[in-house]
Amino acid sequence: MSGHLVPQLVTEGEQARALRLEVRAFLREEIAAGSFTPWVDTWLTRWDNDFTKKLAARGWVGMTIPTEYGGHGRTFLERFAVTEELLAVGAPVAAQWIADRQIAPSLLRFGTEEQKQAFLPKITKGELCFGIGMSEPESGSDLASVQTKARKVDGGWRVTGRKTWTSGGHVADGFFALARTEPLDTSNRHAGLSQFIVDLRADGVSIDPIIAMNGSHHFNEVTLDNVFIPDDRVLGTPGDGWHQVTSELAFERSGPERFLSTFVPFEEALAHLRATSAGTTGTAPTQRTGGALGRHIARLTALHHMSLSVASSLQAGENADTAAALVKVLGTTEEGDIAETVDRLAGDCAADNPRLQDLVDGALAQRPGFTLRGGTNEVLRGVVARSLGLR
Structure with missing residues (x-):
């Protein structure tokens, strides 16, 4: 490698x-x-x-x-x-x-x-x-297909379009919005994109909640209707937005949030296992479930070291895009696997540990997003494969 x-x-x-x-x-x-x-x-x-x-x-x-x-x-x-x-x-x-x-x-x-x-x-x-203004309703994982457009006017730009899955958009002060500032060049779809620092309380900005199936609200759809962005709120060089956005991804994809989102229910499950093994409370889990928890400890340890190494690369100013993608793929898969393992354990002891069951319910509700946000695992496997010369 x-x-x-x-x-x-x-x-x-x-x-x-x-x-x-x-x-x-x-x-x-x-x-x-x-x-x-x-x-x-x-x-x-x-x-x-x-x-x-x-x-x-x-x-x-x-x-x-x-x-x-x-x-x-x-x-x-x-x-x-x-x-x-x-x-x-x-x-x-x-x-x-x-x-x-x-x-x-x-x-x-x-x-x-x-x-x-x-x-x-x-x-x-x-x-x-801040929030993030990258994803759009019709773009899926194809970020280069963004439909948000910005046109040059006196003293700035007018931005029109929609951004979706904006976490915390209803309470954030602003976000970085990716928009097309030049006509689409089908031979180079990544050209002609720019980033803008958008005040989410500005005229022309409207924010609609996206309510999850469990009733929670942290996602939003943000509509930009001819929003004026002054020239001094363009980030970087107009037309260089793709390069700038992709440079963010090592920071977004490689951190411990990509493998610790379900650590609290995992730790509660380990505490329950220790208590039942000592004979102090509740129904003991099956040997199979206990062994699965041990395997998760090994995987989390490996992910900790991988993510720490990416942090070291970022500190040194090195390119860590591919390594970050690998952490994200493995880490978010592990988060979901933990949710499933702890769900099986909770099923064995729901009457003994209602706190564990509550945490499991929370983990399962969040699980669908783990491998989607920050780039789907399917897309990121392609990133890794190309780095290895396999695609």
Whole structure:
């Protein structure tokens, strides 16, 4: 395998380890105080501005943003330690997640000095929340087929189109919208796309909820009706949007949120297994289910090391797109497999552990989205195959 597919294995340093333990202690205190209840897939489903500001006050938001832009100038490996701890306990981190994970790195790479000064300090303080404006109702996984269009006018652009599956769009302050700014060139469909920083409270923006089958609401459809975007809110170079968007994907696809969305029910299942094995409570699971939990521990350990290695590559400024795609494919598959295993265990002991059953219900409700968001696994397998020269 090529080196860029499997980054060099790295280990966590003492500084990151100490930081991890500090975060862990903070989270134990917050849970004990009733600040939040651990849940499933909380980087997407649990939006809590106050909790985000608590994290920001401790320097755990905007960690990799340079100090000259209000950030903390820490490493991606240190940020990895913090985010993994937050996800492992199902903390309500959706309010800062998109802004911290990919909006800030994109601004640092492509933004103007004015844009960096305008947005990065507020992201670090937990005062500015973003969504993503890529997906569209008719585009599926074919991002290059976006129908949103932007036309040049005096002092800026007028943007018209629809974006869908915008997580947190109803509470976010803005998003980066991908739009076509030049006529479609069928010989190069990726050309002529641009990114715009859109204020989601601007005139011409309307946001409609997408209600899940279980009644939850975190997805939205955002309609842009001739929305004016000033020239100073174009991100990067007009026409270079495809390159900019794809540069975000290593940040979006490789983090621990791609394998820890169902970790809370998994941990509850392990606690139940320990209790029943000790004979202290409830119905013991079958040997087959117990063995499956052990296999998941091994897979999660491997995914932790893979994701940590991608964080190291990002820190070094290396191309980690293919490795990130691999983490996403394997990680989101594992999240779903965990949901199924824990569902079988919960079926054996539903009367003994209603908390476990609630978590399983939450995991199964979220499972369909695991392998879709951030690029379907089918598409990402193609990315990996092309990197290996197989397609």
